[in-house]
Amino acid sequence: MFLTKKLSSSISKAILSTAKRTNTLRRPLSDDKPTINTSQDFIHLQEKNSQHDFPHVWLRDNCQCEKCFHVESKSRIINWKYFDVNTKPSDVQLTKDNIEIKWDDGHLSTFNLKWLHERSFNKSDRKNYTENVYKLKKKQWSKNQFDSIFKKFKYDCLINENEELKRWLESLSIYGVALVTDVPSSSDSCRRLASRVEFIKRTHYGEEFEVKAKPGTTNVAYLASNLQLHTDLPYYEYKPGTNLLHCITQSNSSGGENLLCDGLHVADQIRRNKPANYQMLTDVQVEWEDYGEEDGNKFHSMYRSPVICLDKNGDVARINYSTPQRGSHLDVSVDGVKPWYESLKIFTDLIHEESAHYKMSEGEMLCFDNRRLLHGRTEYSDTDQNVRRVIGAYVDWDFINSRLRVLNNK
Ligand SMILES: [Zn+2]
Known part of the structure; x- marks a missing residue:
């Protein structure tokens, strides 16, 4: 324990003005030893090459003592009904590994320095945490880059090895697409792999669904004709991730190829080159819908959202695109209709230009991000001896991200 600071409110105000002038109250004793000082609302941790500021209110809220934090459940149990957002430290000490705080109501808190570093408010630290721990940062790709980003993983390794499972999920997170090879031909192979993550997302089409030409179908995916580029289930608010x-049986005909396009890349191109069209595609609410019947149950799903949905940072959060399931209601004034169609056409032309083609072999499993990629399939024809058959399933991002964090914490 080499630094002790006792502060009254007036002293801390004086310190604030000093700190503003000099940036540190006390110079480090030597180059690599950190120091702390306190201002009106913050504790400042000064290190050799960086300073980290921690607000008093945040520190008090995140006290790790057993009265405030339940270790087993990793949950805050401090009673917020009685929480004082103006609480101040009356005594702050820096030890080798911790910052120890006595609060004005007598409560004691100890914060481990490593724990504090992981929660630094510095912009670069927050960015690092957001892109590596919260969710992996996505990297967009063009058609020409497809071969280099399209990674392959052996099914058995994913079932048996956590490191390989992690690499597969990372690939899927970053590039939105990955291939699994050497998949057993049994119809529960998707289910076994999904259970390595968590579980399958059920939809109106069941848990696993079989994609093959089906007479009398209520879904165009079950026709052998060309399947236009689309995202699945845009008419769900909670669209599968x-x-x-x-691929259990591939078509011997020349068709049956999959088309894959990175919606992030296409959105970025339009944003840069056609900002007015980008505005339309991110603004105008489209009604997506699906009528059907599965196992004797009729359904009518509907969800309104733009083709390109943005998050609060302006990043693409979700792409919605499916010509068969685009409804005829458009929630836009009549003057906005034609410009919107023109924008949709620009989007459509670009996704076709930017589509990579890949024809799955039997025993392969194509995995892709349904919020981001558009996919399609070229027309094929079945024969009595050769009926193309694909088993599909969905897994949500909540569970993939959860599995990745668990695997990273091991
Ligand atoms: Zn506490």
């Missing part, structure tokens, strides 16, 4: 498509 990823698709797993396991």
